[in-house]
Amino acid sequence: MTGIRDYNKLASDILHEVGGEENVSSFTRCATRLRLVLNETPAEAKRNVQSLSGVIAVVESGGQFQIVIGTHVADVFNAMSGLVKETGTTSQPKKTRKLDAVIATMSAVFAPIVYILAAAGILQGLLIVLGLIDIDIKTTGTFAVLNFMSWTPFAFLPVFIAITAARHFKCNPFIAVLCCCALISPDWTSLAARIAGGESINFLFFPLSETVYTSSVLPPLFLVWALSWFEHRVVKWVPEVVSPLFTPLICFVVIVPLTLIVIGPMTTWAALAVANGYNALFHAAPMLAAAVIGGIWQIIVIFGVHWGITPVIMANFDTQGHDSFQAYQTIAVIGQMAAVLGVFLKTRNARLKATSLSAGVTAIFGITEPAIYGVTLRFKKPFICGCIGGAIGAVVASLFGSLYYAYAALPGLFTLVNAISPDAPMSFIGELAGAGTTIVLTILMVQFVGFDDPVDEVESTSLASPPQTTSNAAGGQAIDILSPLKGEVLALESVADEVFAGKVMGDGIAIKPEEGKVVAPCNARVESLIASHHAIGLVCDNGAELLIHVGLNTVGLQGQYFRPLVKEGDVVKTGTPLLEFDKDRIEREGYDLTTPVLVVNSEDFTLTRYLSQGPIGIGMPLMSVTQSDAVGHVPAG
Numbered sequence: 001m002t003g004i005r006d007y008n009k010l011a012s013d014i015l016h017e018v019g020g021e022e023n024v025s026s027f028t029r030c031a032t033r034l035r036l037v038l039n040e041t042p043a044e045a046k047r048n049v050q051s052l053s054g055v056i057a058v059v060e061s062g063g064q065f066q067i068v069i070g071t072h073v074a075d076v077f078n079a080m081s082g083l084v085k086e087t088g089t090t091s092q093p094k095k096t097r098k099l100d101a102v103i104a105t106m107s108a109v110f111a112p113i114v115y116i117l118a119a120a121g122i123l124q125g126l127l128i129v130l131g132l133i134d135i136d137i138k139t140t141g142t143f144a145v146l147n148f149m150s151w152t153p154f155a156f157l158p159v160f161i162a163i164t165a166a167r168h169f170k171c172n173p174f175i176a177v178l179c180c181c182a183l184i185s186p187d188w189t190s191l192a193a194r195i196a197g198g199e200s201i202n203f204l205f206f207p208l209s210e211t212v213y214t215s216s217v218l219p220p221l222f223l224v225w226a227l228s229w230f231e232h233r234v235v236k237w238v239p240e241v242v243s244p245l246f247t248p249l250i251c252f253v254v255i256v257p258l259t260l261i262v263i264g265p266m267t268t269w270a271a272l273a274v275a276n277g278y279n280a281l282f283h284a285a286p287m288l289a290a291a292v293i294g295g296i297w298q299i300i301v302i303f304g305v306h307w308g309i310t311p312v313i314m315a316n317f318d319t320q321g322h323d324s325f326q327a328y329q330t331i332a333v334i335g336q337m338a339a340v341l342g343v344f345l346k347t348r349n350a351r352l353k354a355t356s357l358s359a360g361v362t363a364i365f366g367i368t369e370p371a372i373y374g375v376t377l378r379f380k381k382p383f384i385c386g387c388i389g390g391a392i393g394a395v396v397a398s399l400f401g402s403l404y405y406a407y408a409a410l411p412g413l414f415t416l417v418n419a420i421s422p423d424a425p426m427s428f429i430g431e432l433a434g435a436g437t438t439i440v441l442t443i444l445m446v447q448f449v450g451f452d453d454p455v456d457e458v459e460s461t462s463l464a465s466p467p468q469t470t471s472n473a474a475g476g477q478a479i480d481i482l483s484p485l486k487g488e489v490l491a492l493e494s495v496a497d498e499v500f501a502g503k504v505m506g507d508g509i510a511i512k513p514e515e516g517k518v519v520a521p522c523n524a525r526v527e528s529l530i531a532s533h534h535a536i537g538l539v540c541d542n543g544a545e546l547l548i549h550v551g552l553n554t555v556g557l558q559g560q561y562f563r564p565l566v567k568e569g570d571v572v573k574t575g576t577p578l579l580e581f582d583k584d585r586i587e588r589e590g591y592d593l594t595t596p597v598l599v600v601n602s603e604d605f606t607l608t609r610y611l612s613q614g615p616i617g618i619g620m621p622l623m624s625v626t627q628s629d630a631v632g633h634v635p636a637g
Contacts, residue, residue, distance in 0.1 A: 023040060055068070113160045159184070167590045169228035216318075275312045340371040343375050349454050352375070392438065482521045484521040
């Protein structure tokens with residue numbers, strides 16, 4: 001990676017392109033990015049800043065203008081600090097747009113539980129298939145047990161939302177769970193049934209509605225939001241000596257009735273109104289609804305607003321027992337899966353071929369971010385082909401009246417069985433026809449339309465699996481990188497951050513840690529350790545620059561829960577403890593602790609991975625790094 005010489009000039013150029021000092025509300029940095037909060041974003045700012053020498057990429061996310069610079073970000077940050085007056089970047093509250101706040105909330109609430117819902121959805125799909133194969137199996141106790149298990153997370157969805165929302169809104173999770181459990185109490189369900197039957201029941205002077213809250217999304221979400229506001233004030237009012245008892249009591253007797261009287265009915269009505277609006281379009285013009293969802297769903301994913309549709313889908317399943325949106329949403333996902341596999345088939349660049357195959361496999365399971373950010377959106381035309389293929393495939397499915405009869409938290413190839421219903425035999429056939437059309441059409445379009453294949457790039461990565469003989473020496477010899485953490489190895493493309501997944505910061509691998517300890521993966525010098533202590537930069541004996549970045553967006557913790565054990569300039573040996581962090585507390589704050597281990601200057605080195613996925617312990621071989629100009633042929637394993 002080319003070094004940046006004139007940091008003052010780069011900082012000045014960035015400041016000019018983003019509208020000057022008066023347009024910068026605040027700015028911070030993490031291990032690789034300069035993060036600006038702008039009052040307004042100039043129209044050409046992203047393109048102009050990205051074209052500056054020394055800038056790797058620009059990402060706009062969560063109300064921040066993030067400039068990816070790399071290991072020299074500290075120098076650029078310091079230069080920026082000398083150009084912007086403190087009044088422009090002090091501790092003023094960060095301005096957050098309402099839309100950004102909504103997106104952040106929906107993501108924080110649903111992302112942690114998506115795999116729980118996905119597991120239950122897959123189990124429902126399998127039970128549907130088993131019921132078609134052997135109708136008598138539905139009368140067995142085994143089927144009955146598995147069936148109620150598959151519905152458990154949906155019946156108790158408000159409890160899951162209470163846990164994740166309490167973490168996001170920073171209120172007592174036990175009070176939140178208590179209040180949400182009251183919403184799904186069988187006694188309330190009985191009261192609601194009596195009200196639905198015509199009986200009038202009041203709480204004090206206020207009439208209660210017939211709304212029930214199992215499988216609901218917005219009522220528990222807004223309940224916890226209201227609780228967070230109310231609880232913080234109750235804590236101030238109640239004497240500290242009795243607060244542990246009376247704070248839960250007061251919150252419980254106020255928030256639950258408030259939800260039953262106001263919050264619950266209003267939010268349920270809002271979700272149903274949006275669902276009814278979509279359903280009206282679907283019934284009036286099913287082909288149009290299919291084309292819109294199949295064509296633009298992955299665009300919605302790019303902007304991070306896809307969690308917002310969950311209440312609509314859940315409302316459809318709750319009121320109708322089926323949903324058309326997910327039938328088309330699945331085909332949109334399959335469109336991007338096919339697009340990235342089309343890139344795999346067409347590219348002559350070995351590194352891109354490996355990246356696209358890995359992203360394609362991930363997309364099979366309904367996770368398309370690595371495919372989008374790492375491949376299809378990067379080359380633009382494959383992304384467009386995937387959207388067109390998704391739109392046409394969804395239209396094909398609509399001609400058969402395809403619907404989903406079980407919820408899919410991660411719609412994808414394996415959830416096609418959710419379209420099976422004994423009462424609608426053409427539903428599954430149509431979903432298969434739509435998915436098949438999308439796969440074939442998208443791959444053909446990618447082959448025909450093509451993209452700017454980087455065939456002339458220097459190939460710097462080999463995915464060889466067998467370990468090579470290495471030695472810790474300079475002069476172009478290979479150096480072993482041992483695992484700095486204990487945990488689960490993941491492909492870098494699967495990391496939920498487009499900069500890391502797209503290898504913008506360099507190639508490498510990721511580890512999901514099981515304990516809060518980081519050690520030196522080789523003999524090295526500590527090159528950088530930023531103030532927030534969540535990332536550490538090392539220079540190995542052969543010149544490879546390593547970055548160990550603990551967690552995603554953990555710069556927001558401002559060093560809380562991290563304890564560095566070394567300082568910049570220290571020379572460390574393999575296995576020297578570098579950093580400790582409180583894993584449990586960081587995760588309770590809602591942060592993803594997936595830790596990328598990157599070779600920042602990977603364009604100058606060949607990486608040989610010893611493990612692409614699976615468990616790993618501290619000190620186990622992770623990869624070897626060899627200077628490219630000193631390497632002949634590295635076997636492909």
